[in-house]
Amino acid sequence: MQLSDATYTATRRALLAPGSEQLIDLAFRMALGRPVGPELSEARDAAVGLGWLKPETHTFKPEGRLLADSLREYQFWQQRNRKLPLEGQIAYHSQAYYSGKSVTEIGCGYGSNLYDIRRTAGSVIGVEPCRVYHQMSAILAEREGVEPLNLRWGRAEEIPLESNSCDLVLCVSVLQYTDVRAAIREMARILRPGGELQIVGGTLGAFTYDCAKPMLKGSLRSAVGYTRTIVDTLSYMGVGRRLTGTISNPSTGFPVYPTEDIMKRWLRGAGLIENRPPARAWPETVFNYRKPEA
Numbered sequence: 001m002q003l004s005d006a007t008y009t010a011t012r013r014a015l016l017a018p019g020s021e022q023l024i025d026l027a028f029r030m031a032l033g034r035p036v037g038p039e040l041s042e043a044r045d046a047a048v049g050l051g052w053l054k055p056e057t058h059t060f061k062p063e064g065r066l067l068a069d070s071l072r073e074y075q076f077w078q079q080r081n082r083k084l085p086l087e088g089q090i091a092y093h094s095q096a097y098y099s100g101k102s103v104t105e106i107g108c109g110y111g112s113n114l115y116d117i118r119r120t121a122g123s124v125i126g127v128e129p130c131r132v133y134h135q136m137s138a139i140l141a142e143r144e145g146v147e148p149l150n151l152r153w154g155r156a157e158e159i160p161l162e163s164n165s166c167d168l169v170l171c172v173s174v175l176q177y178t179d180v181r182a183a184i185r186e187m188a189r190i191l192r193p194g195g196e197l198q199i200v201g202g203t204l205g206a207f208t209y210d211c212a213k214p215m216l217k218g219s220l221r222s223a224v225g226y227t228r229t230i231v232d233t234l235s236y237m238g239v240g241r242r243l244t245g246t247i248s249n250p251s252t253g254f255p256v257y258p259t260e261d262i263m264k265r266w267l268r269g270a271g272l273i274e275n276r277p278p279a280r281a282w283p284e285t286v287f288n289y290r291k292p293e294a
C-alpha cells in the first residue's frame with residue numbers, strides 16, 4: 001500500500017504549511033488511541049479532507065493509519081529532542097558511538113533513528129517494507145530541512161544488500177514482527193567480518209511482566225491479544241511458526257518475543273559472537289553481537 005499521488009501531494013503541502021503542528025498532534029493522539037478534544041476539531045476536518053480519516057466515522061483509513069504511525073514516531077522523536085531512544089542509557093546506542101561507521105537499520109520506519117545517527121556516521125542505509133513510511137520519510141525530511149535518507153524497500157528476512165557490506169546493523173523494535181531466525185541470519189550476512197549487530201527488542205520475560213497488567217486490566221480484546229502473543233511466541237520457539245496467524249509484510253501484527261536464552265542460541269547459530277552481555281533498557285533488552293573476523 002502507498003499514498004496515492006493526490007493524497008501524497010496534499011499531505012506534503014499540509015505538513016509543510018504553518019499550523020501543521022495541530023495536524024501532527026491529532027495523528028499522534030489518534031495513533032495512540034488517546035481522546036481528541038474540541039480544540040482539534042479543525043485539524044480533524046482537515047484530516048478528513050486530506051483522505052486520512054473516513055468522513056462518516058472520523059476513524060483512520062488504512063493509509064491514514066500508516067501515515068499516522070510515522071507522525072506518532074516523529075512526535076516522539078521531537079519530544080526526546082531528536083535523539084536516539086536509548087541515548088544516555090546505553091553507551092553503545094548513542095550518536096557518538098556510530099561515528100564514522102557504515103550503519104544499516106532494518107525496519108527503520110520513517111527513519112527517526114537514522115536522522116540522528118547520520119549526523120556522525122560514515123554512511124547510513126534504512127531498509128523498510130512499508131512504502132507509506134518511505135513516502136513520509138521524504139516529507140518529514142523536507143519539513144526538517146535536511147536531505148532525504150537513503151532508504152531501500154525490503155524485509156529483514158531478505159535484505160536487499162550485499163553480504164559483508166556494513167560495519168553495524170541496527171534493529172530497533174522490529175524483530176518481533178519478523179521470521180526472527182531468518183532475520184537474524186540475514187543481518188549476520190550483510191555484516192562485514194568484525195562488524196556489529198545491535199538488536200533492541202522485547203523478550204518473553206519482559207513482555208509477560210510488563211504487558212500483563214495493563215493488557216489484562218484493559219478490554220477483553222487486549223487480553224485476547226496478550227494471550228495470542230504468548231501462544232505465538234511459544235509456538236514460534238518450538239516449531240518455528242506462529243499458531244494464530246501468518247505474518248504478512250509489511251505488518252506489525254502477530255508479534256513474538258523469544259526468551260533471552262533462545263535469542264542467544266539463535267544469534268550464536270547465525271555465527272555471531274556475544275560482544276557485550278544483554279543490557280536492560282526496560283522493557284527492552286539490547287543484544288550486542290559481532291561477526292567473527294574472517
Ligand SMILES: C[S@@+](CC[C@H](N)C(=O)[O-])C[C@H]1O[C@@H](n2cnc3c(N)ncnc32)[C@H](O)[C@@H]1O
Pocket residue numbers: 073106107108109110112113127128129130133154155156157171172173174177178179249250251252
Ligand atoms: C515499531 S516500528 C520501529 C521503527 C523504527 N525501528 C524505530 O525504532 O522507530 C516497527 C517497524 O518494523 C517494520 N517491519 C515489520 N515487519 C518487518 C519485516 N519483516 N522486515 C523489516 N521491517 C519490518 C515496520 O514496517 C515498522 O517500520
